Amino acid sequence: MTLHAADQAPPRLEPGLGRSLLPLFALALSMMIGFTVMGSFATVQEGAKAELGLSDTLLALIQGVGAAVPLVLFSIPIGILVDRFNRVRLLLALAMLWTAGTLLTAYAPGTGTLFAARMMTGIGTTGALTAALSLGADLCRPDQRGRAMLIVSLGKAAGQAGAFALAGLLFGLFAGGGFGLLPWRATHLGLAGIALVLIVPVLFLREPPRREMAAGLRAPMGVLAGELWVRRRFLLPLFIGQVSVVMADAAAGIWAAPVLTRVYRQTPDAFAGWMGALILAAGIGGAILGGLAADWGQKSGRRGGVLSGAIIAAAIGIPAAFFPIAGSIPLFAAALGTLVLAGTITGLITSVTLTVLIPNELRGLCIGAFIAVAGLIGFGLAPTLVTLVARMLGGEAQLAPALTIVGVVTSTCSVFAFLLAMRAAPLSAIDEPI
Template sequence: MNFEAKLAAPTPAVSGAEPALARSFLPITALSLAIAAGFTAMMSFGTVQEAAKAELGLSDAVLGLIQGVSAAVPLVLFSIPIGILVDRGNRMRLFIALALTWTLGTAITAYAPNVAILFVGRMLTGIGTTGALTAALSLSADLCGPTERGRGVLLISLGKALGQAAAFAVVGWTFGYFVQTSAANWLGLAPWRSTHLALTFASLACILPLLFFREPPRHEVEAQVGAPFRVLAGEFWERRGFLLPLFAGQVTVVMADAAAAIWAAPVLGRDFGQQPQDFAGWMGAMMLFTGIAGAVLGGIAADAGQKTGRRGGLLIGAVIAAVLAIPAALFPLAGSTTLFAIALGTLVLCGTVTGLITSVALTVFVPNELRGLCIGAFIAVAGLIGFGIAPSLVTLISSLLGGEQHLATALAGVGFTVSLVSLGAFVVAMRNAPSNATEPVR
């Protein structure tokens, strides 16, 4: 059987007792570690982009395209096909293939001689990481039962949080190491390039444990694995009253978070006089703490919300987090680095909570054969709007305000506005939520 056939090999659907989270801890942890490596690679460029800007002579507008559009366009093209593969094929093999894709993209970033090649490298990193996240969420859902799913997805979210924190702390420290020591010219590369080459080798090491785990059987199938697309489209349409506002709520959260992740470091450099090695430590620690806390709170809130017995109770935590994110989005206008860190940390915390609860909602309220497609569709929309529009929207607004010196004001305005939209969308999704995966929405 060739590689493509192996990826497409279906996973049998089964019924019976729920799988226990305790027995699946090792494979979920291995997936979490790999996801951490992927998100470190995906977000690494933002930490060192000022050095790349200086070397390649880039403008903020070009940086916005590299950071945003390079991720958004391929996500729109590939996320839904990847989601369909997740629903129909061997998810573990697919995950490994996508992990190798983000690793290749990181290596290309290290050696990119111009903007076009750099764009391709960041594009591959985004495709691999976000596609692998879809597979990881589907795998974790079948490695534990619905009543434990918040905690199962929590482990995947912890990996994502660890990767986001490492993108600041580890990448910033590594960049500073290459700048300050004789290793700065490692293999003839500039420090920001050497940093990405080091990430390439680290990523390969994190992928190896996945070779020892098998594909789990699928649970909670309404139609059948590999059902015709018209059947899946019908199932999606029946749930549109829930899925569309849920997507809108989390996509606008992604807009705020993506803009913050891409432009926080430049704001710190321009408005607060900090260099990557100055803010890498505290920002990395803040990202790690809020990521872990957000994953824990989101997982507990999702499972606790289900126990309330209230329709849509699983989303109560997402609504609360959306409320708190509105003032936190004003972090670029903070009067001190301390207030900047507190507000940004709150925004990241709330985004992690809503992201995890949204993921749990898709695994609890959507049948198995539709989950990958829904997650892929969400990633496609989030990629187009969150990564493709939000970063460039910030630069457009700053330009309208008078130039790059207004970056902080533009970033605050975008974050505040989209956070308001997310709150309303989550409220609607909560009201329209079904009772379980096989019940159509009212």
Template sequence: MPDTAATPERPFTRSLGPLLILALAMLLGFAMMQSFGTVQEGAKAEMGLSDYTLSLIQGLSAALPLALFSIPIGILVDRHNRVRIMIALVATFVAGTWLTAFATGPWLLFVARMLAGVGTTGALTAALSLCADLCAPAQRGRALLIVGLGKSLGQAAAFGLVGLFFGWFVGNPGLLGGLAPWRGSHALLAAVGTVAMLPLFLLREPARHEVAASTHAPFRIIVAELWGRRGFLLPLFLGQVSVIMADAAGTIWAAPVLSRSFALQPQDFAAWMAPLMFIAGTAGAAVGGLSADLGQKSARRGGLLIGAIIAAAIGVPAALFPVAPSVPMFAIAFGTLILAGSLTGAVTSVALTVFIPNELRGLCIGAFLAVAGLIGFGLAPPLVAAVSGLLGGEQHLAGGLAIVGVATSIVSLIAFIVAMRRAPISATAEPI
């Protein structure tokens, strides 16, 4: 019989160990998924790549596997052992990072980045589902905050650690058999990840709760449940996908803008970009998780999403960071954009675990990642390259990035307002 009760309350400290292991996995995944962006100028020079080719390697390589595999992975997460799925996906993004280090051409590099992307985002689906069953609904903002901290540390490591590795190879060209700095950076990162994934084998599968139908219900019933919640899910997806477009474009193109507009190399900005990414991502995840928990206590319908609406509004002016007149102004605006994106991501994750039944969560997260990957990663980077081309060429990259960021941030603000008005009462309640 379906379990329609909420996850039993238990001391939050009992969940800390598994949550920290999940956070470590997300740290590794997002560091490896975004590592190439920090050193892509080196690959561009070695392989003779254009900005458009880079945008495909960075964007489409993440979008294509997300579109193809995110929903199947989500269904597997809903129906099978999530810990085993998590281990397989972490091994996938580690393998992708190894392949990045030794790719012999743009096509192999494309495949390598695909593996890093699908492994990381698929692991995120499993991690969010596991988090939901490790804690009661009222604790999920804090639980997802811990996993969000791992994600933020990973994004920071993509700049800081990879930039540090890059500097080592520049100063010591004979390291690892004379690998190019961008290649050597990925080889070291993959070696670290191979060792750091071992704690995952200590995880145990938790019991599932808040099941409205059944984790093995016929697919037609699952689809009907999902369709019944479309009034809430569609604007929620649009809001967060738009945020991801702005953040993905900004993260991917930030390093090239710093190199071209301010003549900085990875080792020059790694020292401040990494802490900026970590502080902004951590603050956003913290405020997002806490605001979601507080929002659940308000009497207002959809109050959980208030923090996402405020963050989306802040993201509109912050998206102008590429055209900042100085490096400090660039850093402040970029950090604000990352903070806002991290905050909306935390709130959206909590919303999916609170408002959606257990048997739909993996599918919803997978569908969300598929749409986010296809549009956010697949469309945003090439769109920036196309807009900069319309403005006059690759030298107008900063302007193209600013236009795309502001437009997508405005769309996200409107969509989150609509989602809040259509939020359901609970995970197992019949859709309104």
């Protein structure tokens, strides 16, 4: 088979990073708009709360559970599709899904439809991330994957910033009414149109050959399950480490805007600009540091050295998780930016770790499983956990200290989990762990 021939190709035939920049930038652009539409609702959720009469618990369910349930159900099947079928076509289909979800958000008549709309954007964006990471890994050599994932992650970081900056800009633009809709609805209608335009470069991508396969592209599921089982001592703590980071980041991403609105008396159009710039800067910085740290860690020659940067970043995230109770907007911004920086570093390094230490036929499955678990626990549990802790502390007025507690505890767990994963890491993608 052609794919197996590509697996056995000599190193001189493997693509270099320079030759792959254009397709990597196309992947980054698709991730940018995907994560923008996925996170946009958090910026304007107070408008939806007022119109539809939503409580904080319902907002948490719409954004948390609404993203988590479909991720749990679909991320692993999408990961299997990524491992076995054309990834470019799959990416395009998922882009259409997140666009449809954004459009449905604009016209959602009630809680149930809004819940379904946010599920669609979550499935599309996180499924597409699995495809983009798998594609990016096969566009360059293993020793360059930190920098390749850096480019894809820059798109994700720009999208997370755009969820604040672009959504806030559109919200302000449509504050007087746009398209005959309330501002939060008109914002999502505008985002749906932008999404259709920015996915066009993906139409010109070509499927690259798959490399570093151990069992083969069409290996039976029983064989793949066996490969996963022998790597359990490595994968399990790696899962726990990254999911813990996702919990802290997801809770911060969903509840930062309400804390600014309720505690610091800021409106979306007032904080959207600096919040977007902050997240963009932290995302770009985290992607650069994470990509370079991952490649440096591989060159160190240590077992699991690729994870060194993730351990350091996770530790930095512990004090940064105190951002909700910082006491002033500048301190709030500095701590939140540091938390986003640390989360971006660990996320990128985890992605690189999977692409260099897991066989190709398992990468989509592993990334999908990571997303599924992160969706269930990170997006599904963390936002609701914040509301539960706030209730224990006295009610919705205790949102800021509750968010702090959840962030500090989960960030601490991630440090110890990454240390365990580092100790149990295999030496290469085709080697079994110790």
